[in-house]
Amino acid sequence: MSLFWVMIPQLAEIQEQMASSKKVIMREEWEKRLNHIRIRKEDMNKLVMNFLVTEGYAEAVAKFRMETGTEPDMDVAMIMDRMAVKEAVQCGNVEDAIEKVNDLNPEILDTNPELFFHLQQQRLIELIRNEKIEEALEFAQEELAPRGEENQSFLEELERTVSLLVFKDVSNCPVRELLDISQRLKTANEVNAAILTSQSHEKDPKLHSLLKMLIWAQNQLDEKATYPRIKDFLKATLENPAV
């Protein structure tokens, strides 16, 4: 029994040691270290330009180029072509979007069965949204059913979409999220990514990867140290470490 009482304070001490074996870096020290790191203005401009290009803000690209002299890694014309496609999907003009993509590069839809299926799916959704039920039925039979035949992995998604036709009150059915505008955005982003990939351009902006790296690095460091971390990326302010 006495041995047990001897152990407890020892254990407590070990625990404290472990807790305090995490290095503590105070804000002043941290900011001093950060100040040693040099980031070039040109690099930041390139990051911004890369973001604008990837997201497709053609006008902003042109303006930013004018104001900073940063060259986009893609023709503005190409960005505008891509944006026309994205906007067409976002407005529900899927047939128009398909024609535009095919004018840009016919290989994209020919070699991307999943994307093509999602575009056809969106067309059906738009027909149902506009209560053109007869057309929708015909379209589902003529255009969507063959996709399921050609590729079994689409069958489940196909069934979900077609079930929209079954419900009288679509706004209350189990698959109503298909009618959300967010579904259009999802499809639009998919097309955008496919076009970028076909142009040998990365589909995510580099800023995206940088932020992911920051979150990951902070998570790793959390296990080893207490330090001023960034909690809110929009503000990018350093939070004082809890001591």
Place this chain on the structure above:
Amino acid sequence: MPSATVNKPRPSELLSRLTSAEPEVKVRALREVKNQIIGNRTKKLSFLKLGAVPAVAGILADSIDDVTENNNCNNTNNFLVQSAAALGSFACGFDAGVQAVLDAGAFPNLLRLLANPNEKVVDAVARALRMIYQSKLAPKYDFLQQKNMEFLISLLNSEKETVSGLGASIITRSCETNLEQKALFDAGILRKLNSLLEGGSLSQRDASLESLATVFRNNPEVISKFAGPEIGRPLSSIIDLAKDRYPRTRLLACMCLIVIRNASPHFLQDIGIKTKLIHILLELLDDPGQVGDEAPFAFSSLIAQKEDLQKLALEANAIDKFHHHIKKGSLHPRRYEGILLALADMCSKLESCRSKFLSLQVLNLVADALTDYNAGVRAAACICLKSVTRSIKNLSAGYFMNETIVIPLVQLFLDPSTSVQVAALGATSNIVVDFTTRKSIFVQCGGMKQLVQLAKSMESSVRSNALWALKNFVFQADNRLKEGVFSELTASLLSSLIRDPEPSVQEQALALVRNLVDGCINLIEFVFAEDGLILGAIGRQLQCASKAEIGIQGMYALCNVASGNEFHREAVMQLLFTQMGDKNQSFVVKFLQSNDSQLRTATVWTIVNLTCPSSPGAPCRLEKLRNAGIVSQIKNMVNDPCVDVKVTIFFIFRICFLFASLFWLT
């Protein structure tokens, strides 16, 4: 405004508009056809059947004439772009479309248009040509012609990605022989491909990796020239790409490295690179798309026939990973097939791999795959079983002779696909080598009868594999089983199989007889059934044996017959001498002089059985053999390099001593 599908013209209506005199109507119809077929295999097929391809090819041809005559430029370019794009789409991943485009004579026109000044036209045309070159039906490109090589170089040097990509795909498709590979190297193509590898875009790097692999394949000379005096620098750029962020690039780089490894013993042999390749490929299995489907095939090409790599892969938990993926279910058939074949390669040589496989209970999943709807998967499952059933330990324990495996396997004997049948027979051949008393399960589920039916197949590979399975089935089986097989086969079928036009079938039929008559003396009567049909067939076949293996099996069959009674031995003697005819040399002497040691061994053993001293007719037979020059031939073989032969010959010398008077006369 939302899109509508009303008032869409029927395909036949569209087709007739393609031949309209009004350019506006024509180009609109053309664009509509193009937009309907892109991504839509079903529509491609239906338009194809209506004859759309010749119509579109016709528009392309007419537009070229317009270009020559300098007619309305914009309009013409539009026609060219749309028709080229439509033709390209017909050819995309669709062999019937490729054939139709070639039949319509569009290929030379497309080639010509590569020189067109309009960028959009060149892009569309280059894409269409690349789609054609991705198919096996593409016309063969003759690299050995000077102007063809120059044209190819100009394609690769183009600034346009679509055009340089076309150059790369021509190489990947058409380069086959070592001569062509050397010609490409001499023309500096590899250096160009390497620069695309290091400085090109994503698609250029991928295309370049594929082309390099094609030029390196089975050509150690080109590889060492490429890796050249820069001591592995070009190779290091490929190795770096194996760690690229894009999965497809990683896969293609691995495939290129594997081609180099397999062709040349000097490169990429250290354990570091071997381990790295294994890990990268196993990790690529996680990719949900086409890359993940192809990864197991690349893995197979890395480890096949190579025990050291199989061991490394085992340590890297390859079998666990494959098991994990199959367990997930609903696999794309290509991926399923690839994983099964990879498992087959893993278990082909090492018992440690087979043990791991069996301990993880993968066998049940493979048994399920035997009934898959896809023929490639079924065949791969059989091939996997064949590898795993090489485990003598488990065969002896009768592990595989159970209903879960045997019943679906026997059903595959009737599979519509020949390759599935042959693969099933291969697996069966191993499983029936069962040392327990459970062979009857195979008979009960109708397997034995099915094998006999397959021995009558029109396909020679099916016949020979069915006989192989039967041969293994009767190996040291009990008399009842053997009699069952023989009565099902019948003497006439077996003798006709011994005389089959295909050597591989002859060999297996003779081996089957060998196993049938081995053992109990009663079984030897098989060869005498129906007036000695089988014995006669053996004799005739040995007279004109086209390869050593046939002689070996035939002689061992006779050897077994000669181990019976006097009647049997006399019958064999008669066979050996009847076949001489006009020829002064018996096939026995020919066999004794053969380069094949197994054949010499089988022949001397037969002679031992014929002259065995305990039988009354032995001296007489020995005399006959001496007269035919066979004894002196044997005496010349005292220093035969093969130990089995030497030992057996000493038996014969002992026999000769026993018949001393005859010996002194020689």
